[in-house]
Amino acid sequence: MIRLTYELIRDEKDEVKTYVPSAYPTEFNNLVYVKGPNGSGKSFILHVISLALYGNYLSSDQLDPGLKRKIENLLNIEKNKLTFTLEIESPVQDFTIISRKPDFNSKDIYVYVKRNGIEQLYPKERFLREFRLLYTIPNNPTTQLPQLLSEIKAYQSEISSRIIQFRNFLDERIREIEKSRDESNLGKMRSELNETKMALNEVEDTLFSYKEQFNKYSTYFAIHEYLEAGAKILSLSQSYNSIDAEIKELEKKVVKRSKAERESEKRYTQTMSTIETKKNNLMPTLAKYNFSDLKKRYTFINDASVLVEIRKPTVQKAIRENLSVFIEKIEALAKSEETANAKNLDSLELYIELRRVLNNPRYFGLKIPGTERDAGSFISIINDEIDKITTIQQKIDNYYTDIGKIKSFLEELEMAISHSGKSSPEFGGKGSSIEELKLDELNVKKLQISQLLKNVTDKRNASKQQLFDLHEDPSLVAQREIVVIADPVIKAFSNLSETEQERSIDKLKQNIYSLEYKSKQLKLLYDSQIKAISDLERQPANPNRKFLPDLKEISRRLVPLESLFRSELPASLSKIKDKRMDSFSEFDNKYSEKIGRYYAKKMRTVFHADGIYEVQSVDIVNEVIKTTTGKEIKFDYLSTGHSQSSYLTTRLGMVDSKKVIALFDEVAMMDENSLSPVISLIKSKFQDGSLIGSIIVQRAEKPSVEEL
Structure with a gap:
């Protein structure tokens, strides 16, 4: 009722x-x-x-x-x-x-x-x-028949929503099952834990071996440096004292100078004591640059005398002019590198921050979206990029370091020329005696030895501090050297040159740093694996886990089905509704035919002229009803009452599993x-329970x- x-x-x-x-x-x-x-x-x-x-x-x-x-x-x-x-x-x-x-x-x-x-x-x-x-x-049924496509569109949208809802529901169940205890996964995780433990033990053993070797090398190197520096200090001290005594004797013979002149000569002597060495030290830096005409300019600088340039600065300018060209061209080279690699250099901080984030243990094993890589392998890629950019940055920094060295030498040279202008062209004051020239030479040597003595003393103090750090007594190093060098590992190491020894120690230090970092990461991974296993062991078992592969397969297959109802069918339906036959694809033609057969099934029969015909198909695009007898009836041929009948039976026939209330x-x-036929269909659907009420207004x- x-x-x-x-x-x-x-x-x-x-x-x-x-x-x-x-x-x-x-x-x-x-x-x-x-x-x-x-x-x-x-x-x-x-x-x-x-x-x-x-x-x-x-x-x-x-x-x-x-x-x-x-x-x-x-x-x-x-x-x-x-x-x-x-x-x-x-x-x-x-x-x-x-x-x-x-x-x-x-x-x-x-x-x-x-x-x-x-x-x-x-x-x-x-x-x-x-x-x-x-x-x-049904006031204009001949035009409303094609509009039934809107009903199909609504059904498609509803089916699409149901598919999405079902897939979301299914994916949620999949996630619940994946979180449940999985004995096979537990076994795999325990196996991975054992692999991590073995890798950690291997790294720890290698790290211990490297540290032991590093301590032996460092101990020998520090003892050897300490003893060698002590011998050099003794030799240099003797030379320094001898020259100092000779200077004192000569000072008694030279003519007294004014205080200002002595100060000027002192500054000049100090500059002259280092300028030649600095030029020699600068030449390897210049030799690195041989593009353009710099190779020829290197030869000019190398062949030119620093003393001549200082004493006769207006006559000889080879060193200053060619060094200025070096500065100009190296600066241009540095700026060119900066411009060419600007994008990469700007990315360095981003890569470093991204590596810091991904190094967090919580991201171990995490799959990076858009790739098939996990966080660990992605970190390796980032490290490679950082190394490349760091290499470029170091190359540019080296250019500016070399420019700084050249500029520093030029400043020293200009200072020497300035001091030389206040002294005689003959290296000393005007009318300098042989004793004064000899005194100047000895003062230069004294300053050089003094600088060497300072350097060696600093080196010895550094070795002494290193011995303390290694828990060695500097007063007993002579005896310790005998014991240390008896070690077969040290015997081979002692035959290397000092540079090779330093390189070996640095390489060990890098290996130790790398292994310590790796050990730290493995420990974090080991702890996270233990926690993951513990968390999984506490999870209840899910009896549906055995269906997990099937559920995932169903979810996978729902994706193209969802795409079909969400985009492909609506797009095709839009073409059919707008009758854009010129753009029909094979898919559109097949879909149009299926809709026609669907309409025919729902319409069942059609009244026309003097009879009732069984419908075989309905061509919505061309607006033609085809009967089983071969008759083709245009929508326009139908009378108003007959077309209303066809429209209503089709509407009723198109309903789905929902319970229907029909109002006409x-x-x-x-x-x-x-x-x-409309009433017959209404009664049939009422009896099978698919329709619960219908009112027809006349x-x-x-x-x-x-x-x-």
Whole structure:
């Protein structure tokens, strides 16, 4: 049974009127005609039922926009104050749909489904998921037949949503199962833990061996350096004392100079004591650059005398001029490298920060999106990039370091030339004696030995500190050297040159640093693996784990299916609806044919002229119905009543597994023959429970409600 009561208070400007059911009963069967003259309220019954069943939420593909506006207008509480109660009882399914709008001044509508005497609230989403409201006016059925594609579009969208919901549900179940205890995975994780432990032990053993070797090398090197530096200090001290004594003797013989002259000569002597050495030290730096004409300029500088350039700066400028060219061209080279590698150099800090983040133990084993690599292998790639960029940066820094060396030497040279201008061209004051020249020479040597003595002393002190760090007593190094060198490892090491020894120690130091870092990372990995195993062991077992591969396969197969209903079918349907045959693909043609067969199955038969024909297919694009007898009937050939019949049977036939409430308005153009297949289909669906109620509205002279 269908029971409907309502009260509508409407502001009609000139008066406020109240409408209640009067012309029609408030209770009638589930399948009925509602007949009556215009204005008797028969269509209003359908409007209220549609509003009561969330009809105002249907899309334009599901409900005619004009009908939807009329339904929505009933909720305009400034003009229409409405209350109603609707009950649709399903005798086949044994449930009742109840919808109430109890408050005139509220838009709230409450829908319930009553089963076994219990009312359960049905929000819009749940109701539309289980029930379908089919409300239409077949006023122009020949144009509405192609519009049935909108129904298909709505079904496609709904199926797509269901697939997405199911896949999300399935993926959530997959994640739950993956988090459960997996004995096979536990075994694999324990095996990986053992591999990590073995790798850690191997690294620790190698690290211990390297550290032991490093300590032996460092001890021998420090002892040898300490003893050798001590011997050099003794020899240099003797030379220094001898020269100092000779200087004191000569100072007694030379003529006294003014204080200013002595100061000038002193500065000059200090400069001269280092300038020649600095030039010799600079030449290997210049030799690195032999592009353009720098090789020729290197020869000019090498062959030129520093003393001549200092004493006769206006005559000889070879060293200064050619060094200035070196500075200019090396600067250009450095700037060229900076420009060419600007993008890479700017990325260095980003790579370093990314490496720092990925080194966090929580990301071990994490797959990097867009790649097949985990965090560990990605760190290796980042390290390679950092090494490349660091190499470029070091190369540029070396250019500027070399420029600094050249500029420093030029400053020293200019200073020497400045001091020389205040002394005589003969190296000393004007009228310098042989004793004074000899004294200048000895002062230069004294300063050189003094500098050497300082360097060797610094080296000896550094060796002494290293001995303390190695827990060695510097006072016993002579005896310790005998013991240390007896070690076969040290015997081979002692035969190397000092440079080779330093290189060997540096290499060991780098290996130790690398292994310490690797050991630290392996320990973090080991701890994280233990925690992961412990966490997994605490997880309950999931009996559905055996289905995990099948569930993943189903999820994988749902992806193309989702794509089909979300994009491919809607795109094809749009072409079919717009009749863009020139752009049809093979897929579009096949889909159009399937829709035609689907329409034929739902339409079943068609009335035309003098007979009833069984439908074989429907060509929506060309608007042709093909019958099993071979007859082709254009949509335009159908009479209004016959086309209404075809339209309504097709609409009814297209419904899915949802329970249907069918409301058909204004079917006045249909006679008994054209209505017959529609009513037959309605009754059939009511009996099998797929349809729970249907109202067909027709115009008549007097109001009446008749059972179908």
